[in-house]
Amino acid sequence: MMMTIESIQEEIIDEFSMFDDWMQRYEYMIDLGKSVPLISNSNKTDDHLIKGCQSKVWLHAALEDGKIVFTADSDAIITKGIIAILLRVFSNQKPENILAANTNFVDEIGLKEHLSLTRANGLVSMIKQLKLYALAYETQLKN
Amino acid sequence: MxxxxxxxxxxxxxxxxxxxxxxxxxxxxxATSQKPQVVIDSIVDYYSNYNANIHRGVHSLSQEATDVYELAREKIKQHFNAKHNHEIIFTSGTTHSINIVASGYSEILQKGDEVIVSAMEHHSNIVPWQMLCEKTGAVLKVIPMNEEGNLLVSDYDTILSSATKLVFVNHVSNALGTINPIKEIIEKAHQYGAKVLIDGAQACSHILPDFQDLDVDFYVASAHKMCGPTGVGFLYGKSELLNILPPYQGGGEMIKEVTFKKTTYAELPHKFEAGTPNISGGIAFGVALDYLSAIxxxxxxxxxxxxxxxxxxxxxxxxxxxxxxxxxxxxxxxxxxxxxxxxxxxxxxxxxxxxxxxxxxxxxxxxxxxxxxxxxxxxxxxxxxxxxxxxxxxxxxxxxxxxxx
Structure with missing residues (x-):
């Protein structure tokens, strides 16, 4: 049974509540960023590149059984750690659910600053792009 | 001491x-310097005690504000040893200053003219010149740099020619901190009759350029990197050059006479200062220079x-x-x-x-x-x-x- 976006978000909030301070949170994210292979090299092309002023993000989407499978990567490890969390929430979900979801949980796990516009790390554009893919696939499925 | x-x-x-x-x-x-209390206070003082629009009012408050604002211009002139007060144009900052010159030269340059920039410029000192070249058909040439982050002056010698009309180099590189040999760069350009604009945004909080000694044609900088407020800076230009540059923006303050047939422009510096300027910013800039000079x-x-x-x-x-x-x-x-x-x-x-x-x-x-x-x-x-x-x-x-x- 597929977990809903909301329940995954709650699960992540729960996990992060175990950390005492920012350092533990960041160590966890850095570990995530180091360990996960998030995108196949053949998809790590300029077509899939989202340019931030500071770090680069690659995002690829494919529709499988009515759900969108996202893969992504970044050249900065903390950005990549956050990407791993975002993919856990949004990948393998139906387009309509992705469109309806918000990203407030990022605030609750103490990583809000990474989604602020001044960071210019590509994450804000990545979320926008996730939603655009969802919108495109939703339209495609309807027709 | x-x-x-x-x-x-x-x-x-x-x-x-x-x-x-x-x-x-x-x-x-x-990126920007912090501000001492005296600078912060001068902004509050202006708005609390003598806020008025300048250069126009006959009333006392306007006169007072005009005097203090013009005193700030005088301070900038003295600090950098310009020849005349009217050679100091108040702008919103370095980028604005560069654009005034670039826009002016877009009506002066001709196809085949050459302009030179350095390989270590800030985007604000590359993009306006690229736009200028696109518009006029002039050719952009680049002084390369080496691994240490120094400009290759010998290469500069080879690209300079009688076709060179303008040279743009920063005094100090924002990304590397390199202090460029601007005096030499200016001297060499002048041998070919080319004019030089120096971007001093990263320099003026660390070193004190002497405009007359450098014989620089244009020098630009921002107040906010010199303990002053954001949104204000200056363009220094030699009188004779500023006089031939067409105005950048139309509006109030920059005119002498307006009829629907023809408008004649105001004298320097007002020709380039259309609209109500950043009065408190200019005043606070003057205070910041006093502060730096005292140290x-x-x-x-x-x-x-x-x-x-x-x-x-x-x-x-x-x-x-x-x-x-x-x-x-x-x-x-x-x-x-x-x-x-x-x-x-x-x-x-x-x-x-x-x-x-x-x-x-x-x-x-x-x-x-x-x-x-x-x-x-x-x-x-x-x-x-x-x-x-x-x-x-x-x-x-x-x-x-x-x-x-």
């Missing part, structure tokens, strides 16, 4: 604050060099750390990377420890391309920073390295 940094620090209220639970260590001075730019420079040498030495002890911009003549700026770690990650971790540095390409992508790197971490020091802060910064960098390796 010894340099009393503790006393100076008391002039800057922001240095007392904490960031993320740690005392602020502000090493992003090349002394030479004293500031030698203290900052001490900080630069201390930090350079400490940073180089960190394994895998590489500094970009290692020329002999540089201001208190250190751009660096640690092998295998993205600058963004380092900046994020040290920020959590209260240390403010800049990361990224510093709006100088050609430099990053030269070194084949995505960006750097840049620490830039000011005269109110201390060696103790450098120690905190070094520890933060080591911690980030440990977490990210």
């Amino acid at each position: 010894s340099f009393d940094v503790q006393k100076i620090r008391q002039d800057f209220p922001i240095l007392q604050r904490k960031v993320n639970g740690y005392p602020l260590v502000y090493f992003d001075n090349a 002394g730019i030479d004293a500031i420079n030698s203290y900052e060099n001490e900080l630069l040498n201390y930090a350079t030495e400490k940073l180089l002890e960190i394994e895998g750390l590489k500094i970009y911009g290692t020329g002999k003549e540089k201001t208190a700026v250190i751009s660096f990377n640690i092998e295998g770690i993205h600058p963004y990650d380092i900046g994020t971790i040290v920020d959590k420890l209260g240390v403010a540095v800049r990361t990224g390409h510093h709006c100088a992508q050609p430099i990053m391309e030269f070194y084949k790197i995505p960006g750097t971490v840049r620490a830039s020091f000011a005269f109110y920073n201390t060696k103790k802060e450098i120690d905190i910064f070094i520890e933060a960098i080591k911690k980030a390295k440990m977490m990210l390796s």
Whole structure:
């Protein structure tokens, strides 16, 4: 049974509540960023590149059984750690659910600053792009 | 007199604050400097006591505001040893100043003329000239740089010719801190009759250019990097050159006479100062220059060099750390990377420890391309920073390295 976006978000909030301070949170994210292979090299092309002023993000989407499978990567490890969390929430979900979801949980796990516009790390554009893919696939499925 | 940094620090209220639970260590001075209380007070004083529009009113308040604003112009002229007050044009900052000159020359340059920029310019000193060249058919040439981050002056000699009309170089590179040999660059350009614009945004808080001695044609800078407020800066230009440049914007203040047939433009400096200017900003800029002069730019420079040498030495002890911009003549700026770690990650971790540095390409992508790197971490020091802060910064960098390796 597929977990809903909301329940995954709650699960992540729960996990992060175990950390005492920012350092533990960041160590966890850095570990995530180091360990996960998030995108196949053949998809790590300029077509899939989202340019931030500071770090680069690659995002690829494919529709499988009515759900969108996202893969992504970044050249900065903390950005990549956050990407791993975002993919856990949004990948393998139906387009309509992705469109309806918000990203407030990022605030609750103490990583809000990474989604602020001044960071210019590509994450804000990545979320926008996730939603655009969802919108495109939703339209495609309807027709 | 010894340099009393503790006393100076008391002039800057922001240095007392904490960031993320740690005392602020502000090493992003090349982006903008902090402001001393006297500068902040001068803005409050203007709005509290003599706010009025300038240059027009016959009433006393307007006269008072005009006098103080014009006094600020006089201070800038004196500080940089310009010949005349009207050679100082108030602008919104360096970028605005550059655009006034670029836009003016777009009506003067002709196809086949050549303009020269350096390889280490800020985007604001590349893009307007590219636009200028596109518009006029002039050709853009580039003075290359070497691995140390120094301009190759011998290459400059070979691209200079009688076709060269304009040369644009920054006094100090924002990404590397290199101090460029502008006097030599200006002299050589003048041998071919070319005019030179120097972008002094990164220089004026560390060194004191003498406009007449340099014989520079245009010099531009922003107040906010010199302890002044944001949104104000100046364009210095020799009278005879400013007189032939067409005005940049139309509006109030810049006219002499308006009929529907023809408008005649005001004299310098008002020809380039259309609309109500940033009055409080201009006044506060003057106060900032007074503040810097009272400490002394030479004293500031030698203290900052001490900080630069201390930090350079400490940073180089960190394994895998590489500094970009290692020329002999540089201001208190250190751009660096640690092998295998993205600058963004380092900046994020040290920020959590209260240390403010800049990361990224510093709006100088050609430099990053030269070194084949995505960006750097840049620490830039000011005269109110201390060696103790450098120690905190070094520890933060080591911690980030440990977490990210």
